[in-house]
Amino acid sequence: MHKHYVIAGAVVLASGCASLALAKETSFETVQKGKYLTQAADCVACHTVENGKPFAGGRAIETPFGTIYSANITPDRETGIGAWSDDEFYRAMHEGIGPDGKRLYPAFPYPYFTKMTREDVLAIRAYLNTIPPASNRRPDPKLTWPLGYRALMRGWNWVFFQEGTFTQNSEKSAEWNRGAYLVEGPGHCGACHTPKNTLGGDKRSNALEGNQIQHWFAPKLDNDRQNGLGAWSVDEIAEYLKTGRNRHSGATGLMGEVVANSTSKLDDADLHAIAVYLKDVTAVAPELASKPEQAQMDAGEAIFADSCAACHQSNGKGVPHMFPPLAANANAQSSDPTSVMRVILEGARTVATDARPTPSSMPAYGWKLRDAEIAAVATYVRNSWGNAASAVTPAQVKTLRSALHATTQ
């Protein structure tokens, strides 16, 4: 697989000479580093439409405030960033401000990219310069009034945006600092995993404590044993990011894409560093959930035995690396049950990677189970085998079912 990229990169380098001539002389190493960082930042995921030209933008990003379309970051001079200077590129990444002073929306996670060093940012720029230019003008954002006025972002930035390059924590190891840089900078994990306030800013004091996004719940990444990463070792976290699964869980949905496009391409040292950093995130104990109703547990048990045990086993132990164990499953015990309901409704596919090519998948149950049944079995899973989490109500299932149905129309 890798050899194709190198060859392609070289060919593209040659054809990209015209635009390169305008930039400072760039070494092959810088471009390769920039490519690596682009993967770490997973730029391609947001900046490419399905089946579209890479990095040509136009992908719809759903936010609670409406839809924003990603920018074209190919070197095209009219519709891309080919005409930008390096300083302008760095300012966009570091301050969230475009060449004409236009404020960028934080759907583009500049509050995270601000932490990146100028050297890293310019390496990314050098790599992006080698992408074939593609002409694609993105649609205008469709935001709830008055958020369409970019100038409002000045106020938002003033309250919620902390500009500044990452600074090392001298009390921690070099590896921890590298992990912190990756997670808080290019990795922008908090963009999904940190809860937001009503204006879409990070609740910084609850960093990485889980967040609902695009009808998924990105789980808590602290060191809590029950619904964080407490039961995962450093190696298991690294394994998950690299291969898409470990004995506890498999990446699916949006995280599956992150693994496929980004983390599976990082080197082992960086993955280990990320894991070391995450294991150091202070555990926040989950809220105590009240005991579920017996009627739900009884029904859930019956449904589970008949419909779920074939893969997840009656003792909840699953098949490690294939069907996630539900006993002591942190994701399943998230305070917000959105992901649990979603995988039951729509099924889920564990991402395929070179290391683990079988995309072991859960089938969809939405056509088979009614809302009350899904609520019962979700409650059962969240409260069996030592698990403890809030019950799920039929109303919650109904709401999610309608929302998902609406997005596929």
Added chain:
Amino acid sequence: MAPHDISRRNILSAGLVVGSASALGHLPSESKTIAGEMPWAPGVANAPEPITPDGYQFVSPDEAAFIDAAISRLIPADELGAGAREAGVATFIDRQLAGSFGAAETWYMQGPWGEGSKSQGYQTRLTPAQLYRAAIKAIDEHCHATFSGKSFAELAPAQQDQVLTGLEKGEIKLKSAEAVTFFETLLQNTIEGFFSDPIYGGNREMAGWKLIGFPGARYDYRPYVAKHGEKLNLPPVGIKGRAEWTPRG
């Protein structure tokens, strides 16, 4: 060349996909080119479509009366439990005849038509829907002629058994249909209706499964593999569940 994960995604369309009750899963077909990964999309399930059990969609009232009477002899109600009638087999047969089975959609129905040997199998040019229609009419005509104007449904059970046996053995010849072929089809469909998943209209309340002790649409018997010779008493479950799936209260 950019990462192939995005640009080489398959072109399987997303969204809910449901198969038909006739079990063909026929959807408008479309040739596809698949490369780069195994196709998948959330919410896709080539699932069966349950019938809605109200009234009859294909059979006429006379045909319904015949079927109701015939299946009651083929699998009668008794102290062991419900028979085919109580289990909704008439509804099952009606929906089958109304669907692709009735229309012989998957069978080779091109001519020329020959009779052939027993080894060569069914060569009837009638679809099951046509077969039932023609045979029932002919059988009732036979009954009118033989039993003082009574139709099959009006006969006493012993007489009904006599007629069914006559059809089975080929002793009764029907004008417009092959008697043995019809009887075999009716018997087969009756057994199907008695033992198939309740979503198809028969095996109501899983009466057929309860009669024999079949646990239904389960998928994991590992806890029981080693329990040699034990009576397991597992309540039957259908594709759409069982009563215990509904939270009580």
Added chain:
Amino acid sequence: MARKLPSADVVLVGFGWTGAILGQELTDAGLQVVAIERGSWRDTPTDFAVTFAQDELRYYWRHALFQQPARETLTFRNNATETALPMRRLGSFLPGTGVGGAGIHWNGMTFRFLPSDFIAKSHNTERYGADAVPADMTIQDWGVTYDELEPYYDKFEYLCGIAGKAGNIKGKIQDGGNPFEGARSRDYPTPPMDMVYGPTLFANAAKELGHRPFPGPSANMSRAYTNPLGAQLAPCTYCGFCEKYGCGNYSKASAQTTILPVLLRKDNFELRTESEVTRVNLDASGKRAVSVTYVDAQGQEYEQPGELIILCAYQLHNVRLLLLSGIGTPYDSATGLGVVGRNYAYQITSSVDVFFDDKIINPFIGAGSLGMIVDEFNGDNFDHTGLGFIGGGYIAGWNTNGRPIETHRTPQGVPRWGEKWKRAVAENYLKSFSLATHGAVMSHRANALDLDPTYRDILGRPLMRMTFDFTDNEHRMSDYLTDRAAEIAKAMRPREMKVTKRTGSYSIVPYQTTHNTGGAIMGTDPKSSAINRYLQSWDVPNVFVMGSTAFPQNPGYNPTGTVGALAYWAADAIKTQYMKNPGPLVQA
């Protein structure tokens, strides 16, 4: 007007087991491969999920996963004095369609043939004299030996994670395995499945009689397994909806579970579905294939050129394609000349039902290849002197299912419907079991495939015509086997038993097996075989033909293990010999 497409290194026609194996092996060698499959994509979570796979009506009785005769079927007659009539409904065999082919709905019984099976003609002649093989019995030696194929059997078994117990490792007989099997280099990749009650009773009875039963080698996983390609399978859950159904939890070996996750990620592989290959096109000399023509779902015709064209469809379709494309001389059973269509064979089966008062069998706890096997009467494992037949078969105590429409045993004398029937079914469902015999069919001069003169498919092409019947050899052998099975049944001490021998002419109506073989057989002589020992066409060297099509006659075991081994064997020959020097690999 057919649209001509860019050429590919390899074109695979059909995409079931052998298509997936060839696709994986040849893309590994750097070739660019295009696979063309007439059916649709299907996969575990969307098409045979645990949420709806347990649907007896839909999958077995309405044939949702199988080939539809409306689209393609064949005509059938027992002998040339009859007019062949269409097989209008599926019955005796259930060919697959779609990605994965019949490999989706197979049982998973994965045997190896015996060393003597590969040299059936010379072995039987040597042991029993020339008279043992009557003039019209057209059996042949294969042209490849068991020892040559052994590494490839091993490769297929490890691809699939076969659960079993070896009986002969490098010549040393192992307790608990098949003492008759050919020597294998190592044990199976996973241990045998946990056995359920019925097969256990059968095995105990067999041992009482002095037989040495062993667990059926199973492609239903006995534990979670990661194969050498990195594909993962999960443990079988004994759901009893295995054969004739797709597996819902990745626990039955198939192209989808063992190969496709890896193959589809490759840049040099592409699969086109709902595209039916109608013929292979040859150049003016007739000695080189240049392309295949296929029709897509909208009726548009395409021409796909390829350097190497490999027929990977089901046995019946491979033969038909050869006939329709004019590759190889068609066989004429009257003259005995020609090769394409000769030596068609099948399987002969029978059963013995046993009924208990005191033993609860729970037949619904089953898997496609869950059971115990007695091999004392297979192949030439026993002395045939004076018996009047050659070949044999295994006797099995399988417990594959308790699906009620299919499996509701009633004792001898019970009527087929009514009060007594209902009572008998209710009383015997949980407490009955069946022994099965699975016997060889020798090839015969008159049993053949050719093109029908009358009937056509929806594209207007002539259907294939099958002329087949069991001969005295098969009946005598099957009766003998059934008698031996009845002895074991008696030793199980049931309340009563019901012996059902296979009698009369072969009928296309009741389901028996989907083990159709021959038609383009492999061999050493182009006058009596269509392909050489590497499965390469004698007539058109850039065409290879996979599948049980190659079997010169059909031994007494399920064919898939050997189909897989031959596919790997042929792939190896292509990679190590053909690619270096395209052309005939064997001089005629």
